Amino acid sequence: MPDEVKPLLGQELNWHPQLCIEADSESRTVAVATRHHRKSFYFDQVLGPDAEQEAVFSSSVVDLVDGFIQGLNATVLAYGQTGSGKTYTMGTAETLQQDRGMLPRVMERVFDALAQLKAAQEAEGQAGSAKYEVSCQFLEVYNDEVRDLLQPDTPRQQLSIREHGDGQIRVSGAAEIIVGSLEEMQEVFHLGSQARTVGMTLMNERSSRSHAIFTILLRRTSRAEGGGLQLVTSKFHLVDLAGSERTKKLGARGLRFKESVNINQGLLALGNVISALGDPARNLSHVPYRDSKITRLLQDSLGGNSQTCMIACISMDHSCLEETLNTLKYADRARNIKNTPVIVQKVTQPSEVMLLQAQLLRLLKQHAQQGQHDPEGAAEARMAGLDLLAQLAPDAVWDLLRMVYGRPLAAARPEHVSVAR
Numbered sequence: 001m002p003d004e005v006k007p008l009l010g011q012e013l014n015w016h017p018q019l020c021i022e023a024d025s026e027s028r029t030v031a032v033a034t035r036h037h038r039k040s041f042y043f044d045q046v047l048g049p050d051a052e053q054e055a056v057f058s059s060s061v062v063d064l065v066d067g068f069i070q071g072l073n074a075t076v077l078a079y080g081q082t083g084s085g086k087t088y089t090m091g092t093a094e095t096l097q098q099d100r101g102m103l104p105r106v107m108e109r110v111f112d113a114l115a116q117l118k119a120a121q122e123a124e125g126q127a128g129s130a131k132y133e134v135s136c137q138f139l140e141v142y143n144d145e146v147r148d149l150l151q152p153d154t155p156r157q158q159l160s161i162r163e164h165g166d167g168q169i170r171v172s173g174a175a176e177i178i179v180g181s182l183e184e185m186q187e188v189f190h191l192g193s194q195a196r197t198v199g200m201t202l203m204n205e206r207s208s209r210s211h212a213i214f215t216i217l218l219r220r221t222s223r224a225e226g227g228g229l230q231l232v233t234s235k236f237h238l239v240d241l242a243g244s245e246r247t248k249k250l251g252a253r254g255l256r257f258k259e260s261v262n263i264n265q266g267l268l269a270l271g272n273v274i275s276a277l278g279d280p281a282r283n284l285s286h287v288p289y290r291d292s293k294i295t296r297l298l299q300d301s302l303g304g305n306s307q308t309c310m311i312a313c314i315s316m317d318h319s320c321l322e323e324t325l326n327t328l329k330y331a332d333r334a335r336n337i338k339n340t341p342v343i344v345q346k347v348t349q350p351s352e353v354m355l356l357q358a359q360l361l362r363l364l365k366q367h368a369q370q371g372q373h374d375p376e377g378a379a380e381a382r383m384a385g386l387d388l389l390a391q392l393a394p395d396a397v398w399d400l401l402r403m404v405y406g407r408p409l410a411a412a413r414p415e416h417v418s419v420a421r
């Protein structure tokens, strides 16, 4: 907060917009002055109203992409009141080239980096020594229910949030689409965006009525010493949260009112999780992740193994002062969370691959046999099989699928190859 800003005086007390909120990117502070007091908040980056998307990307997101390529998990979350620019910042499928948001930029950077790695391997005469597989998922949480935007007709009972032994959260039953190029991933994003729930409110013509999570998954396989396969997996969540809103101001009735209540409850639950994680005095075993679907989905991003960046979007409009203050407080609490991400790698020895394959085959057979008369048992066997599948490196998975189906799965690519885990 620059010292030269004078307090509000005389007519200025009528909350002239420019005097209410000041963003200073040099000192990285945002100051809010109300009739009674002023408060400054310090952040890692502060970008003013004139900042371009490129500045947001290069200051806050690009390092996360580079870490992701090396094997670290990453999450970028956009938070703020309705109409403050979250969807604009994260990016939509329609945005013009220079205005494109974080999502299209992350995708581009990922494929550029992979092309460079491939070229470097070739230059060193080690073409194919490490293989990369990229896939993506696109989910939304609408009225506290998970929806798969890539298979919008999937009944919600078939989508369940599960915590795996490694602490990773996955949604079983959700489509995971393997993509071979930037264009394919853009197509998937476009497809999912069309299914996203949006509606018109007084504050925003195309208001997101759900929390949307686009996830990029990367699996790198290389040969380990002793002939085994080394697998490094990482995921990148790009989260466009629904906007915090005051139902009265929004003119919400009927369905919009119900949506609004659910949105606010989800954000409240997220705020409670953020408070619990950021408070060193709290017992971390009691973080209330289970209070809403959005907190459950983001459990490993917020308090787990992830480099996480929250982009708090605010409006300079004085009529939004209360919401702006709330957003700043929310983001301020989020700054207290300290994550220490590490690369997760797994080496599967050849003998282990064979063992896992045998176990998996048994479960697949059980699934097929139980299918008719015991759907629940079949579903359990299927889930157990898919858990095992997740432990295998892609090469081993292809081998296995060849064994089971008698043909390489690659023949079916790049069309929708869905692996529900």
Ligand SMILES: Nc1ncnc2c1ncn2[C@@H]1O[C@H](COP(=O)(O)OP(=O)(O)OP(=O)(O)O)[C@@H](O)[C@H]1O
Residues within 6 Å of the ligand: 080, 081, 082, 083, 084, 085, 086, 087, 088, 089, 204, 206, 207, 208, 209, 241, 242, 243, 244, 313
């Ligand atoms: N930095 C910006 N530059 C130009 N236009 C912007 C900017 N930020 C937002 N907008 C425009 O403002 C409007 C509202 O933005 P947006 O839909 O991104 O808000 P939101 O926070 O996602 O709202 P909601 O929570 O209701 O979904 C859109 O028309 C968007 O194009």
